[in-house]
Amino acid sequence: MRKASNxxxxxxxxxxxxxxxxxxxxxxxxxxxxxxxxxxxxxxxRGFHQVSFLNAACVNMALRDRDYRRVLAHSSLVxxxxxxxxxxxxxxxxxxxxxxxxxxxxxxxxxxxxGSGKRIFLLGAGPGIAETMRRRIEDNxxxxxxxxxxxxxxxxxxxxELVSRIARSGADLLLVALGAPxxxxxxxxxxxxxxxxxxxxxxxxxxxxxxxxxRAPQWxxxxxxxxxxxxxxxxxxxWRRYLIGNPVFLxxxxxxxxxxxxxxxxHHAGDHA
Numbered sequence: 001m002r003k004a005s006n007x008x009x010x011x012x013x014x015x016x017x018x019x020x021x022x023x024x025x026x027x028x029x030x031x032x033x034x035x036x037x038x039x040x041x042x043x044x045x046r047g048f049h050q051v052s053f054l055n056a057a058c059v060n061m062a063l064r065d066r067d068y069r070r071v072l073a074h075s076s077l078v079x080x081x082x083x084x085x086x087x088x089x090x091x092x093x094x095x096x097x098x099x100x101x102x103x104x105x106x107x108x109x110x111x112x113x114x115g116s117g118k119r120i121f122l123l124g125a126g127p128g129i130a131e132t133m134r135r136r137i138e139d140n141x142x143x144x145x146x147x148x149x150x151x152x153x154x155x156x157x158x159x160x161e162l163v164s165r166i167a168r169s170g171a172d173l174l175l176v177a178l179g180a181p182x183x184x185x186x187x188x189x190x191x192x193x194x195x196x197x198x199x200x201x202x203x204x205x206x207x208x209x210x211x212x213x214x215r216a217p218q219w220x221x222x223x224x225x226x227x228x229x230x231x232x233x234x235x236x237x238x239w240r241r242y243l244i245g246n247p248v249f250l251x252x253x254x255x256x257x258x259x260x261x262x263x264x265x266x267h268h269a270g271d272h273a
Contacts (some may be wrong), residue, residue, distance in 0.1 A: 020094040023059050023252050025072060027080050031098045032105060035079055036112050039198055042076075043118055043172050048192040049076035050184075051200040053102055056084030056249040057241050058180050063252065068181035071188045079105075083224030084246070088253045092260070102202040106175075106209065110137065110144050113173075119145045121166050121196070124152040124177025125206035132210040147171050152178045159190065166194040174199040177206045 020029050030038065042049045052075040054062075062069045072078055080086065081101040089096035120137075122130040130149040137146050147169040154162050166174060174196040176183045183201035191199035207213040215221075216229035231242050 020089065020096070022054075022085060022088050022092065022094065023063060023256060025054060025059060025062055025069070026078055027054055027085070027096070028077050029095075029097055030077075030079065030100060032100050032108065035077070035100050035105060036108055038077060039109060039173075039200075040112055042198050043113070043116075045197065048196070049198050050187050050191065051075065051077045051079070051198060052184050053079050053081040053100075053180075053201065053203065054085065055080075055082040055101075056088075057245050059085075059088075059252065060245050060248050061181050065181060067185060071181070071184045074188065075184070082227070084227075084249055086224075088249075091253055091257050102200065102205050103208050103215065106202070106205055110140070113144045117145065118172045119147040119170055120173045120175060121147055121169055121171035121194075122149040122175050122177075122206065123162075123166070124175070124183065124202075125210075127151045127153065129206050129210050129212055130177075132212075133206050136209060136211075144173075163190055163193050166196065171196050173197070175202050175205065176200065177202050177204070179203060 018029050020027050039051065050071075052072055054072065058072075058081075062072055079100040080089075080096045080098075082099060086096045086099060088094075122133055124130060125133075128151070130151055134146045134149040137143060148166065148171065150162070150165075171194065174187075174191055174194060176187055176191070176199060178186060178201075180201065180203060183203070187199045187201055204213065208215050213230075213233065216226040220226055220229050227242055227246070231238050
């Protein structure tokens with residue numbers, strides 16, 4: 001079993017088939033329902049758990065950033081986010097069972113926690129966005145309790161006070177929207193000191209849920225084209241991620257496929273020599 005202070009890495013009772021690797025990075029290959037069950041159980045348990053999402057852009061970053069790779073390896077749960085991971089799994093013969101992204105998971109998690117008394121702290125995004133998201137959550141009567149919300153524009157010298165503020169709030173669940181890999185590194189470094197049971201790096205969730213950025217229509221999401229919709233709406237910010245990042249990710253996948261296929265061919269050629 002992998003070990004690191006304050007973090008559990010193993011899913012109790014998890015079959016080996018529940019874990020796959022893409023470009024050497026671990027993915028806990030769960031359905032949305034299984035992921036919700038896992039989070040809800042940890043919120044009722046003890047200890048600290050970090051949940052991370054992995055998409056094609058995250059794979060590219062992790063292959064360049066050793067510290068980010070280490071954080072992902074030490075995360076309690078790593079979920080496959082996006083069509084890119086599912087396509088990569090098909091190419092490499094490692095089937096990803098479902099696209100479990102944070103934007104779809106969050107409202108389902110709120111529904112799961114309805115009436116439980118669990119408390120959420122929102123950290124991240126631009127000024128006012130976390131507060132807008134807080135109001136939208138609180139407009140849903142009987143839902144989860146938002147015990148604090150603040151934007152992601154804090155300075156390193158005020159980080160200790162931020163951690164203390166989250167701890168004083170009594171939050172069970174911390175959502176961190178600082179963008180990958182910064183949010184994952186911050187969670188690994190500081191979130192265990194806040195007293196929360198689960199901390200999740202959620203990327204652009206606050207922007208979507210607050211209504212600042214529209215999500216793609218359902219039919220586009222079902223066909224794996226949400227990335228194209230986002231690119232059309234934010235070309236200046238996302239062109240590099242998608243127009244350069246997607247081909248780079250494809251190159252990484254095809255390179256690993258070629259290595260596997262070449263090794264298989266050499267092995268079987270030796271059998272017939």
